[in-house]
Amino acid sequence: MRFDVAILGCGAATPTLRYQPTSQILNIGEKWFLLDAGEGVQKSLRSHHVPFQKIERVFISHMHGDHVLGLPGLIGSMNLLGRKKPLGIHGPANLERWLMEGLRLTETHLNFEIQFSANNQDELTPAWAEGEIEVLSAPVNHRIEAYAYRFNWSPRLLNLKKSSLELLNLKRTEIIQLKKGHDVQRTDGSTLKASEHCHPLNPGLSYVFSGDTTPCSMLNALALDADLMYHEATFAEALSLRAKQTGHSTAKQAATTALDANVGALLIGHFSSRYRSLDGLLKEARETFDRVELAEEGKCYPLQTFQPN
Ligand SMILES: [Zn+2]
Numbered sequence: 001m002r003f004d005v006a007i008l009g010c011g012a013a014t015p016t017l018r019y020q021p022t023s024q025i026l027n028i029g030e031k032w033f034l035l036d037a038g039e040g041v042q043k044s045l046r047s048h049h050v051p052f053q054k055i056e057r058v059f060i061s062h063m064h065g066d067h068v069l070g071l072p073g074l075i076g077s078m079n080l081l082g083r084k085k086p087l088g089i090h091g092p093a094n095l096e097r098w099l100m101e102g103l104r105l106t107e108t109h110l111n112f113e114i115q116f117s118a119n120n121q122d123e124l125t126p127a128w129a130e131g132e133i134e135v136l137s138a139p140v141n142h143r144i145e146a147y148a149y150r151f152n153w154s155p156r157l158l159n160l161k162k163s164s165l166e167l168l169n170l171k172r173t174e175i176i177q178l179k180k181g182h183d184v185q186r187t188d189g190s191t192l193k194a195s196e197h198c199h200p201l202n203p204g205l206s207y208v209f210s211g212d213t214t215p216c217s218m219l220n221a222l223a224l225d226a227d228l229m230y231h232e233a234t235f236a237e238a239l240s241l242r243a244k245q246t247g248h249s250t251a252k253q254a255a256t257t258a259l260d261a262n263v264g265a266l267l268i269g270h271f272s273s274r275y276r277s278l279d280g281l282l283k284e285a286r287e288t289f290d291r292v293e294l295a296e297e298g299k300c301y302p303l304q305t306f307q308p309n
């Protein structure tokens with residue numbers, strides 16, 4: 001099962017020659033989800049060879065321009081390219097009004113439906129679920145209404161061992177029972193034990209995206225035991241007061257959240273353009289939590305690589 005996160009943009013505030021504003025694309029079992037849509041998102045998606053129409057849902061953290069200004073253009077392109085299937089969009093309550101008014105004023109007449117879902121402003125709640133994939137949202141602490149998201153992939157069926165499949169001449173009904181974890185009584189009186197013929201249930205994978213936020217208990221709860229968390233780390237510790245005033249985090253604060261939430265690994269991003277070198281941010285984060293990397297724009301992170309052996 002593929003569960004990949006590609007960083008399309010990891011800069012703060014304004015696009016620079018070095019970084020684009022925030023957006024990420026997730027591929028969970030060939031289902032594509034866009035996380036935030038900063039300016040330049042269409043070009044980045046093309047660089048990653050992601051067909052726009054494959055994106056099933058968009059999850060927006062908040063309404064600041066560096067997280068959302070690429071969305072109207074992307075939707076316009078989806079329309080021009082002939083999209084017919086609905087697009088799910090999750091985010092703050094005022095996202096729908098902003099987007100629909102913009103599309104109306106630009107005379108973008110959509111040939112597909114946009115299905116908006118406003119996140120719960122007060123609690124950590126399921127935002128969407130289908131099959132083995134579940135997305136949770138949690139309100140976080142920024143200057144405006146803002147959310148973090150958690151993507152869980154939780155397999156429900158066991159995988160049959162290849163040797164059993166080849167040797168036992170299994171019927172389809174027997175395969176289904178074994179994959180569900182049930183033992184099978186065969187007509188010859190023998191019993192096939194699911195524990196013997198199947199691999200143990202995969203514990204699944206989980207990814208957390210902080211959006212823009214100061215440290216907050218809601219994010220700690222959302223991120224608990226996640227395999228990987230992307231956390232904004234706009235500033236170094238020397239600017240912790242500025243981080244607080246602007247509703248952002250320092251690299252050390254991101255690392256502290258990762259430690260408290262017991263995540264498997266941490267990616268930091270949303271870098272302020274004031275830092276020519278990001279080594280200082282990484283060093284400050286590593287003093288608190290050692291499994292941390294700087295997010296790299298254009299890089300794809302398969303979640304399996306962060307899973308404990
Ligand atoms: Zn931002």
Ligand SMILES: [Zn+2]
Pocket residue numbers: 062064142212
């Ligand atoms: Zn913001």
